[in-house]
Amino acid sequence: MAIALGVDIGGTKISAAMVRNGQIVKKIEEPFRREQVIEDLAKAIKSLDPQQESESVGIACAGLIDSERGVITFAGNLGFENFPLRDLLAPQINREISLTNDASAAGWGEFRHGAGKSFSHMALLAVGTGIGGALILNRSLILGAHGLGAELGHLNVPGASERCPCGLTGCVEAVASGRAMEARAKESGFAGTQELADAARAGQPEASALFDQMGWAIGAISGRLANVLDLEVIVIGGGFGSTFELWERGALRGLQENIVVPDLRTIPHFTRARLGNDAGVIGVADFAYGRV
Numbered sequence: 577m578a579i580a581l582g583v584d585i586g587g588t589k590i591s592a593a594m595v596r597n598g599q600i601v602k603k604i605e606e607p608f609r610r611e612q613v614i615e616d617l618a619k620a621i622k623s624l625d626p627q628q629e630s631e632s633v634g635i636a637c638a639g640l641i642d643s644e645r646g647v648i649t650f651a652g653n654l655g656f657e658n659f660p661l662r663d664l665l666a667p668q669i670n671r672e673i674s675l676t677n678d679a680s681a682a683g684w685g686e687f688r689h690g691a692g693k694s695f696s697h698m699a700l701l702a703v704g705t706g707i708g709g710a711l712i713l714n715r716s717l718i719l720g721a722h723g724l725g726a727e728l729g730h731l732n733v734p735g736a737s738e739r740c741p742c743g744l745t746g747c748v749e750a751v752a753s754g755r756a757m758e759a760r761a762k763e764s765g766f767a768g769t770q771e772l773a774d775a776a777r778a779g780q781p782e783a784s785a786l787f788d789q790m791g792w793a794i795g796a797i798s799g800r801l802a803n804v805l806d807l808e809v810i811v812i813g814g815g816f817g818s819t820f821e822l823w824e825r826g827a828l829r830g831l832q833e834n835i836v837v838p839d840l841r842t843i844p845h846f847t848r849a850r851l852g853n854d855a856g857v858i859g860v861a862d863f864a865y866g867r868v
Contacts, residue, residue: 683710
């Protein structure tokens with residue numbers, strides 16, 4: 577496979593990597609600066625690939641992405657709204673540009689080169705500050721009619737009443753994301769999620785119960801998702817996904833309690849993501865190479 581170039585725009589940094597066969601050959605990182613993001617992207621790409629070994633680049637970014645037009649429709653945390661990234665960047669780097677959502681890129685990376693490699697039907701739940709998602713069905717990435725598919729963080733948790741920043745009530749992101757757990761931790765007298773996690777690992781009942789509730793919420797939406805899509809595996813990624821061992825039992829219970837005829841079907845299982853923070857750049861490099 578030829579070398580490919582992938583870029584991941586995050587809240588604090590821009591990561592860019594040259595990728596061959598799912599392996600990073602060279603990687604650089606630059607601070608994310610909204611005011612000069614085009615200049616910083618061009619600098620990172622040219623610095624990484626000065627000889628233009630790759631004629632195209634895949635770029636992943638959080639938020640609502642119009643892949644067809646190469647526009648970041650909305651990314652509130654990054655300060656983008658109807659931002660024509662492809663049209664602004666292309667003249668500066670003289671390359672074809674593919675733009676997609678960061679969770680979709682990470683999901684594709686895990687499917688092609690990580691935890692989902694052995695499966696044809698998988699979901700990624702990226703549990704971080706919020707909750708992102710990706711869906712691969714019949715070995716194809718599902719983006720939807722307008723590139724807005726797989727907003728799994730906004731699936732409704734049965735019985736939940738928490739208000740989500742998106743405006744809906746009961747979204748799993750409002751119940752079980754890192755941001756939601758930070759709020760719950762402080763409401764319960766903990767300094768934050770780190771202290772909460774330390775207490776749960778030490779067997780503190782209240783801390784363990786909060787993680788169990790988190791897990792049940794993620795398991796519940798996973799079960800209902802599997803009812804519709806008949807998934808084989810649900811990959812858990814994202815920064816806060818590193819606490820999976822604290823809420824795994826709750827997630828398994830939520831899955832069992834929300835899946836149709838669990839005794840008569842193959843139930844999808846949870847597994848941890850394998851590519852870590854590199855999943856996005858590895859996955860989006862496939863977009864540049866036209867492998868999606």
